[in-house]
Amino acid sequence: MFLLAVIVSAVIVNGSDANVDENTIYIVKNISKYKDKIEETKTEVNELKTEVSNQKNIINGYHDDNFLDEIIDMNYKIQELKFYNGFTDxxxxxxxxxxxxxxxxxxxxxxxxxxxxxxxxxxxxxxxxxxxxxxxxxxxxxxxxxxxxxxxxxxxxxxxxxxxxxxxxxxxxxxxxxxxxxxxxxxxxxxxxxxxxxxxxxxxxxxxxxxxxxxxxxxxxxxxxxx
CATH class of the missing domain: 3.30.70.1880 (Protein of unknown function DUF881)
Incomplete structure (x- = not known):
């Protein structure tokens, strides 16, 4: 960033002597801004990935819990049927x-x-x-x-x-x-x-x-x- 600032300053001061046009100066001045924006976007993307992963874990846990509940309920019904039909002591x-x-x-x-x-x-x-x-x-x-x-x-x-x-x-x-x-x-x-x-x-x-x-x-x- 320090080097980028030096370059920008040099371009601004010596722009006319170095035959650098105004468009080039504008682009150079905004490079740091674009870089900061990219970093912010990357951070947001990583946060979204983390949130998606958390939600997937929650959903998987929900399915696992429901599946376990279904197994327990099914086993209870099987035991109940066995009891009422004489298949248990x-x-x-x-x-x-x-x-x-x-x-x-x-x-x-x-x-x-x-x-x-x-x-x-x-x-x-x-x-x-x-x-x-x-x-x-x-x-x-x-x-x-x-x-x-x-x-x-x-x-x-x-x-x-x-x-x-x-x-x-x-x-x-x-x-x-x-x-x-x-x-x-x-x-x-x-x-x-x-x-x-x-x-x-x-x-x-x-x-x-x-x-x-x-x-x-x-x-x-x-x-x-x-x-």
């Missing part, structure tokens, strides 16, 4: 119901009437569901919407696995409601015990554990997703 208050073949010596009862059949267990399960049971298992086999209970000779097949008597049903839910639906007079369980002499015992529990559904023996053969 659960624990809570409820009742235990034990049912086994009749020991009655009543000769008026047919032998088939003294045996616990699949329909008996199915009716009991439906009664418990209607009373608000939130989780049910029979001899450790979790009952879900695709569970099946079928006779297989002297045993029952539940979820494709053989289950022998006695049948222990555990149901998690409101204890009073569950107890009433299998103990009160007029209920199906009451008739099994008092008309057919089957062994039916029920008790409340404050801390029942019901296992998750084991899907290895259950397959969807016909149903398909609908688009």
């Amino acid at each position: 659960v624990r809570g208050p409820g009742i235990m119901l034990r049912v086994s073949d009749s020991t009655s010596e009543d000769e008026n009862l047919d032998i088939m009437e003294k045996i616990v059949h699949d329909v008996d267990i199915t009716v009991l399960l439906n009664d418990l569901k209607s009373a608000g049971a939130e989780a049910i298992d029979v001899n450790g086999k979790r009952i879900v919407n695709i569970s099946e209970v079928v006779c297989a000779g002297p045993v029952l097949k539940i979820n494709g696995e053989a289950v022998p008597a006695p049948f222990v049903i555990r149901a998690v839910g409101d204890q009073e409601s569950l107890y009433s639906v299998v103990a009160d007079e007029g209920t199906y369980a009451y008739d099994l015990k008092n008309k057919y002499g089957m062994e039916v015992a029920v008790m409340m529990s404050y801390n029942l554990s019901v296992p998750s559904f084991n899907e290895k023996n259950s397959q969807i053969k016909f149903a398909q997703g609908a688009e």
